[in-house]
Amino acid sequence: MNILVCISCVPDTTSKINFTQNKKKLDEEGITFIINPYDEFCLTKAIFMKESSGANVTVISVGDSKSESVLRKALAIGADNAVRINADSDSSKSVANLIADYCSKNKFDIIFCGRESIDFNGGQVPGFIAAKLNLPFINSCVGLDYTDDKINAKREIDSGHEMCECSLPAVVAGQKGLVEEKDLKIPSMRGIMTARTKPLEILDPESTYNNNIEILELSKPSERSDCKIISEDNVGELVQLLHKEAKVI
Amino acid sequence: MSLFTLIENWEGRFKKNSFETVSYAKKIADKLNSQLTVLTFSAKQPSELSKFGADKIINISNIKFEEASNDLIAEICQNHIQDGDYQTLVFSNTNLGKNVSPIISQKLNYELLSNVISHPDSISPMSVKCKAYSSKAIVEYQSSSKLNAISIVPNSIGEINESPVEFELNEIEFNKSTYEPKLKVLSRSESTEKISLPDANIVVSAGRGLKGPENWKMIEELANLLNAGTACSKPVSDMGWRPHSEHVGQTGIAINPELYIAIGISGAIQHLAGVNSSKNIVVINSDPEAPFFKSADYGIVGDAFDIIPKLIEEIKQYKN
Numbered sequence: 117m118n119i120l121v122c123i124s125c126v127p128d129t130t131s132k133i134n135f136t137q138n139k140k141k142l143d144e145e146g147i148t149f150i151i152n153p154y155d156e157f158c159l160t161k162a163i164f165m166k167e168s169s170g171a172n173v174t175v176i177s178v179g180d181s182k183s184e185s186v187l188r189k190a191l192a193i194g195a196d197n198a199v200r201i202n203a204d205s206d207s208s209k210s211v212a213n214l215i216a217d218y219c220s221k222n223k224f225d226i227i228f229c230g231r232e233s234i235d236f237n238g239g240q241v242p243g244f245i246a247a248k249l250n251l252p253f254i255n256s257c258v259g260l261d262y263t264d265d266k267i268n269a270k271r272e273i274d275s276g277h278e279m280c281e282c283s284l285p286a287v288v289a290g291q292k293g294l295v296e297e298k299d300l301k302i303p304s305m306r307g308i309m310t311a312r313t314k315p316l317e318i319l320d321p322e323s324t325y326n327n328n329i330e331i332l333e334l335s336k337p338s339e340r341s342d343c344k345i346i347s348e349d350n351v352g353e354l355v356q357l358l359h360k361e362a363k364v365i
Numbered sequence: 366m367s368l369f370t371l372i373e374n375w376e377g378r379f380k381k382n383s384f385e386t387v388s389y390a391k392k393i394a395d396k397l398n399s400q401l402t403v404l405t406f407s408a409k410q411p412s413e414l415s416k417f418g419a420d421k422i423i424n425i426s427n428i429k430f431e432e433a434s435n436d437l438i439a440e441i442c443q444n445h446i447q448d449g450d451y452q453t454l455v456f457s458n459t460n461l462g463k464n465v466s467p468i469i470s471q472k473l474n475y476e477l478l479s480n481v482i483s484h485p486d487s488i489s490p491m492s493v494k495c496k497a498y499s500s501k502a503i504v505e506y507q508s509s510s511k512l513n514a515i516s517i518v519p520n521s522i523g524e525i526n527e528s529p530v531e532f533e534l535n536e537i538e539f540n541k542s543t544y545e546p547k548l549k550v551l552s553r554s555e556s557t558e559k560i561s562l563p564d565a566n567i568v569v570s571a572g573r574g575l576k577g578p579e580n581w582k583m584i585e586e587l588a589n590l591l592n593a594g595t596a597c598s599k600p601v602s603d604m605g606w607r608p609h610s611e612h613v614g615q616t617g618i619a620i621n622p623e624l625y626i627a628i629g630i631s632g633a634i635q636h637l638a639g640v641n642s643s644k645n646i647v648v649i650n651s652d653p654e655a656p657f658f659k660s661a662d663y664g665i666v667g668d669a670f671d672i673i674p675k676l677i678e679e680i681k682q683y684k685n
Contacts, residue, residue, distance in 0.1 A: 127498070129499075129615060129634065129635055129638075130634050130635075133498045133501045133502050142498075153615070153616055154616070208477070209471070209476075209477075234498070234499050234615060234638075235497065235498060236495075236497050236498075236504065237480050237496060237497060237498075237499060238477075238479050238480060238495075239463050239467075239479060239480075240467045240470075240477055240479055241467075242467070243463075243464065243466070243467025243468050243471065244467050244470075244471045246467075246468065247467065247468040247471035247472050248471055251547070252436065252547035252548050253435065253436065253464065253468065253547070254548065255435070255460075255463060255464045256460060256463075256464075258609065268551075272460065272610065273460050273461075273553065274459055274460045274561045274563060274564070276553065276554045276610070277553070277554050277610075278550060278552070278553045278554075279550075279551040279552045279553075280434065280548045280549060280550050280551055281548075281549050281551060282547055282548045282549065283547075291616065292609065292612075292616045292617070293609050296603075297599075297603060297616075298603070328476050328508055328509045328510040329476055329478070329506050329508050329509075330506065330507050330508075330509070331504055331505070331506060332492060332505040332506065332507050333504075333505045334497070334502055334503070334504050334505075335502065335503050335504075335505070336501070336502055336503070337500065337501075337502070337503055337641070337642070340646070340660060340661070341662070343648070343658050343659070343660075343661040343662060343663065343664045344662065344663050344664070345658075345663075345664050345665070345666065346663060346664070346665050348665055348666065348667030348671065348672055351665065351672060351675040351676050351679050352679045352682075354647065354663060354665065354676065354679075355676070355679045355680055355683045356683075357663060358624065358645070358647070358663070359683065362624070362644075362645045362662065362663075364566075364567065364623045364624040364644070364645050365567070365591065365624070365680075365683075
């Protein structure tokens with residue numbers, strides 16, 4: 117079985133977010149880039165599948181050289197080979213189309229993506245890939261069983277779960293639950309050593325896709341006013357404030 | 366040129382965000398002086414949507430949201446969108462919206478603006494504000510395409526405007542033999558009694574400070590009183606005290622209710638990412654240094670086991 121895991125390179129979850137002077141981009145100074153946490157669940161699942169049934173795992177990222185350290189980490193965790201498509205990653209559609217183009221030339225049974233990336237949170241790439249390749253799309257996947265030509269999946273829906281099945285190949289957008297957080301793989305010393313010799317291919321895009329969406333401005337949400345502390349002996353005051361001031365009850 | 370929107374329901378009844386979505390689309394339709402078409406499935410009272418401005422209502426009467434696969438819903442939307450002349454598509458960024466909007470946009474060549482939290486600042490070119498960096502930032506996008514799909518975060522606009530119009534209702538059966546769904550839905554479990562988190566006006570949430578799953582009774586009682594949804598922090602779902610589906614935060618669900626009450630949750634940055642769009646935040650924590658107080662509107666420092674029973678009593682009194 118051939119598995120592709122799409123990886124997005126994002127600022128560490130605890131990063132303080134600041135913008136460049138023109139407010140069009142993230143100020144990358146002092147920011148550490150990591151594997152998008154949603155993609156990490158997918159990567160670990162793919163490695164489990166490799167361990168249990170000998171799948172081959174490729175990781176792919178669209179972006180500049182900054183994503184290479186993240187891809188090396190994925191190789192250290194256990195992926196077999198890595199691909200970086202040397203193109204701008206600003207547009208979800210372009211990223212998805214470039215990955216779909218790569219998939220048309222290289223056969224994959226399962227294409228994993230994180231449900232969303234923690235930078236722009238668009239949640240668009242997995243669905244775009246599935247639509248472009250005309251494949252089944254399992255979004256918000258929290259459990260996956262498979263045979264050679266079929267998958268059985270558990271998906272999250274708005275206040276419950278769905279069990280579904282589809283034939284392979286398919287696009288699966290994963291999240292916590294696909295594997296448990298405590299089971300997430302971290303690179304071993306041996307993994308880090310072998311990752312150095314594993315292939316990391318850099319490909320130029322074969323087509324260019326227009327980006328019709330432009331960032332006009334990045335801003336921060338307005339700050340809350342100071343927290344009003346209510347005495348623990350006067351809980352009734354909270355109820356009054358929620359009723360009269362906040363007008364929410 | 367006109368507008369198209371997909372309106373969800375569950376077991377035939379519309380949800381709160383259904384009317385929010387119609388109201389949102391209606392506002393754009395008015396600015397463009399154009400018609401608003403809504404598509405829904407097996408709605409019990411489809412004409413209800415005309416109260417919020419739907420000029421044309423298509424009700425697919427032989428397919429239900431509770432049973433259909435996402436790709437089937439997307440396929441039917443596509444067929445109808447292709448038959449019309451729609452400049453703008455509007456979706457709610459619910460789980461279903463997140464599944465079908467990328468498929469439809471990709472296949473029909475619309476630009477997709479998802480996670481939208483504002484009315485358009487401009488319609489031509491289309492520009493809207495969206496959540497980014499897990500609610501730590503807001504990004505304003507502008508699309509240079511004439512064809513755009515907008516997916517709005519449920520509850521983020523919060524406006525439901527009555528604007529009754531004369532309407533045309535089409536009850537249509539979909540010819541199921543024309544499409545073989547790619548996903549086969551085997552079963553669905555959606556609790557109809559519980560309030561779904563993205564839909565809830567008020568959410569009561571608790572963390573490790575509650576000490577054990579046996580102590581959630583008072584959280585549930587408080588939630589019931591307030592007609593609220595229940596949520597929890599990540600450690601609580603990781604330890605299996607509460608189901609994963611209740612985990613709000615960066616790798617869980619992002620919510621934006623009118624009121625979020627956090628009990629025994631310290632307020633790690635990953636937790637805030639999922640909840641700091643809430644309009645009002647109440648924090649109850651025994652540790653006065655808990656970082657969550659910095660992001661709260663109201664706070665009580667004290668033991669949850671003392672305060673929650675008192676709060677329950679006070680709310681009961683207030684209700685009377």
